[in-house]
Amino acid sequence: MDSKEMTDLRSELMIKLNRETAKIDWQALQRFYAQGAVLVVAPELDLVASAVAVAEDNSQYIADLLAKGLLQRADENHAQQWLADQVEVWAVVVAPWVLVQRERQSPLQ
Template identity: 50%
Template sequence: MTEHASTLYAKLLGETAPITWQELQPFFARGALLWVEGHLDLVEVALAVAEDDQAKVAGWLGAGQLAKVEETRAQDLLARDPSLWAVVVAPWVLVQERAESPSLH
C-alpha cells in the first residue's frame, strides 16, 4: 500500500460508523447504496472505490461481493433491522452488516 493509500485508508476508517437501515433508506431510494459482503474489509473496498481501482471493483462486482442494494435486500434489512456499518465514498454509501460478537456463554 502506498503512503497515499495508507493515509486514505486511515481517513476512511475514521469515517466508518454504525448506522441503522432507517438512516440509509434515502440513499437506497436514490440508488446510491452499495452492499459489501461481510467477509470483505469494508474500508478496503471503500479505498478501491475512492481510488477508482477498476480491477478490484470489477472483481468484487463480478463475484457478487459488491452490488447495489436491491429491493429484496432492502426489505430483508427493514424486517430484521441488523447492525450495519457504513462509509461514504461520494456519490456512494458503502454498507455492510456487522458481524455478531461471539456470545460469552
C-alpha cells in the same frame, strides 16, 4: 509521484475512511437506497479496503468484486429485509456511494 508517496497517500486515505466508518440503522439510509447509491460489501471483505478501492477508482478490482457478487448495489430484498429486521450496518461514504456491510452473525445468534 514515487511508490512511497503513493503508499503514504493510500495509508492516509485508509486511515481517513476508517475514522469515517460508523454503525447506522438501515432505516436512516433509505434515502440513499432510493437514489441507487448504496453498495453492499460482502461480510468476508474488509469494508474500509473496499471503500479505498472505490475511492481510488480501482475499476479492475471493483469489476472483479461485482462479478463475484462480493460487491453489489443494495436491492429490494436487502431494503425490505433489513428494514423489517431493524438492521444496523457499518457504513462509510465514498461519494457518490455509501458502502454498507452487515456484521457477521455469530453461530449462536
